[in-house]
Structures are given as structure tokens and as C-alpha cells.
Amino acid sequence: MFEMMKRDVRAVFRRDPAARSYLEVLLCYPGLHALWLHRPAHWLWRRGFRLPARLLASANRFLTNVDIHPGACLGPEVFIDHGAGVVIGETSVIGEGCLIYQGAVLGGTSLKKERRHPTLGRRVEIGAGAIVLGPIEVGECARIGAGSVVIRDVPPGATVIGVPGRVVMGFSDTEYFDTLQHAELPDPVAEAIRFMLKENEKLEARLSRLENADGVEATVDRILEDKKQEILAEFSRSRREAEEE
Numbered sequence: 567m568f569e570m571m572k573r574d575v576r577a578v579f580r581r582d583p584a585a586r587s588y589l590e591v592l593l594c595y596p597g598l599h600a601l602w603l604h605r606p607a608h609w610l611w612r613r614g615f616r617l618p619a620r621l622l623a624s625a626n627r628f629l630t631n632v633d634i635h636p637g638a639c640l641g642p643e644v645f646i647d648h649g650a651g652v653v654i655g656e657t658s659v660i661g662e663g664c665l666i667y668q669g670a671v672l673g674g675t676s677l678k679k680e681r682r683h684p685t686l687g688r689r690v691e692i693g694a695g696a697i698v699l700g701p702i703e704v705g706e707c708a709r710i711g712a713g714s715v716v717i718r719d720v721p722p723g724a725t726v727i728g729v730p731g732r733v734v735m736g737f738s739d740t741e742y743f744d745t746l747q748h749a750e751l752p753d754p755v756a757e758a759i760r761f762m763l764k765e766n767e768k769l770e771a772r773l774s775r776l777e778n779a780d781g782v783e784a785t786v787d788r789i790l791e792d793k794k795q796e797i798l799a800e801f802s803r804s805r806r807e808a809e810e811e
Contacts, residue, residue, distance in 0.1 A: 570642050574601060577643040581665055597646030597666075600632035607636035638672075638683070655683035660690075661706065667694040670710075675700040675717075687722065763794060 578595060579585050591598065603626040610619035619636035627633045632649045634640070637656040644660055646652055648668035654660070657680075658672045670692040674682035684698045687706030694712045698704065705722030716731035724733045 571602065573643050574598060574645075577645045577663065581645045582647060595649075596630040597632065597649035597652075600626055600630040600634060600646055600649055600652075601640065601644060603630070604634045604636070604638070604640060607634075608639065611636035641688075657681045657701070658683040659685040661686050661688040663689040665689075665691045667692060667696075667712070669695040671697045671699075673697060673699045684716075759797070763798065 575588065575591055575598070578591050578598060585591050585595075603622065607619045607622040607626065610616075610622065616636075623634060623636045630649055632646060632652045632654075634652075634654045635656040635658070638654045638658040638660070640654075640660045641662040641664070643663045644666070645664075646666045651669040652666055653671045653673065655672055655674050657674070660666075660672075664686050672684050672686075672692075676682040681701045684700065684702050684704060686692075686698075686704045687708070689707050690704050691709040692698065693710055693714065696710045696712060696714045696716070698710060698716045700717055702717065702719050704710070704716070704720040705724065707723045708720045709725045710716055710720070710731065711725065711727035713729070714727050714731045715729045716726055718731070720726050720731075720733065726733055728734075
């Protein structure tokens with residue numbers, strides 16, 4: 567038990583640059599307190615003491631603002647950063663070394679008494695405000711971007727963003743601890759719009775050549791053209807700012 571607690575504390579230092587001392591971590595990290603209060607509640611739950619387990623889980627929620635059902639199974643070195651508003655459902659399984667930010671939800675989508683919550687592999691990262699729903703599998707070292715809603719299985723090493731969540735990139739296990747850059751996640755919607763604008767420019771150029779060959783005077787809608795240039799300028803500015811950071 568004490569060895570697992572030491573591993574939990576080491577996980578905090580590995581994941582949070584704001585951690586300065588062991589005393590500070592022991593006294594000031596509600597996510598760590600929530601984890602330690604959950605373990606005896608889970609022990610009671612597995613041995614059939616359901617009401618005491620729920621009472622301890624309720625006390626845990628009151629003290630830490632982290633709602634973990636006592637039936638949920640959490641592995642060692644799980645780190646709940648900040649903790650506020652995190653909800654973990656009854657049949658959730660969270661693998662070793664997972665990182666969960668504030669406001670994340672591991673929820674169910676069924677009223678049946680069966681496995682209805684997500685299973686996270688080792689070292690999965692769940693961004694702030696992300697919602698993972700249903701009895702889905704999230705592969706090890708996957709990342710769920712902040713604010714995303716995930717309702718389908720996620721392959722190992724993938725990064726998922728958006729509503730509903732879409733896989734946008736992957737990375738290797740060895741890169742895991744060097745990639746916690748939430749602000750650098752790709753924007754698939756912006757990329758799709760940029761692609762469509764480029765394709766539209768090609769079509770406009772081809773149409774212009776055909777009109778010139780037929781002696782037709784081409785007309786340009788200045789309002790639409792100005793709006794397109796405004797969108798392209800915004801995309802360029804956002805990309806430039808991301809590269810500078």
C-alpha cells in the first residue's frame with residue numbers, strides 16, 4: 567500500500583512542474599487525495615460492503631470535488647491534475663500512469679447493469695473538459711484533446727480531438743512524456759477549409775482560362791474575394807503564432 571502511495575507521489579512530480587516539495591504534494595493536491603480515498607472505497611465495494619463504499623465515495627466527492635464511483639478500477643500512478651469536476655463512472659477501468667485533467671468525464675451510455683463505461687489503457691491522457699462515453703476502449707498512450715467528445719474506440723498512440731472525436735495524429739510510446747502540448751493539437755476543420763479554398767482557387771483559374779478562350783469577360787465578386795482573403799489571412803496568422811510559440 568505505502569509503495570503504491572509513493573509511486574503516486576512520484577507520478578505527480580513527473581507530470582506537474584508546479585510540484586515543489588513532497589509536503590506540498592501531500593497537502594495540496596486534491597487529485598492525489600481523491601485517488602487515496604477511492605482505494606479503500608473500491609476495496610469495500612469489491613467485498614460487498616456497497617453502502618459504506620458509497621458513503622466513502624460521497625465524502626471523497628465533498629472533500630476533493632472529484633466524483634469517482636467506488637466500483638471504478640484505477641491503476642497505480644494515475645494522476646488527476648487539479649481534479650475539479652472530474653467524474654469517473656462505475657465500470658470504468660483506468661490503466662497505469664494515466665493523466666486526467668479537470669472537468670473530464672468517463673461516462674456511461676446505457677441503463678443496463680453491465681459494463682457501460684470506458685476502459686483506458688496505460689498512460690492515456692484525457693484533456694480538460696473531455697468526455698469519453700460508453701464501453702469503449704482507449705488504447706495505451708492515446709491522448710484525448712481538451713473539450714473533445716469520444717464515443718468510439720481509440721487506437722493506441724492516437725490523438726483525438728473534436729465533437730465527435732476524430733483521430734488526427736499518432737505518436738510513439740517513447741515520445742509520450744514530451745508531447746503534453748495541448749495548444750499544438752491540429753485543427754482538422756481549419757485544415758479541411760484550407761484545402762477546399764485551395765481547390766476552389768484551382769477551379770476558378772481553370773474557369774477563367776476557358777472564359778478568356780471564348781472571349782467572355784470574367785466578373786469577380788469583390789465581397790466574396792475579400793472574405794476569402796480574410797479567412798486565409800486568419801489561418802496564416804494562427805499558424806505563424808503557433809510556430810512562434
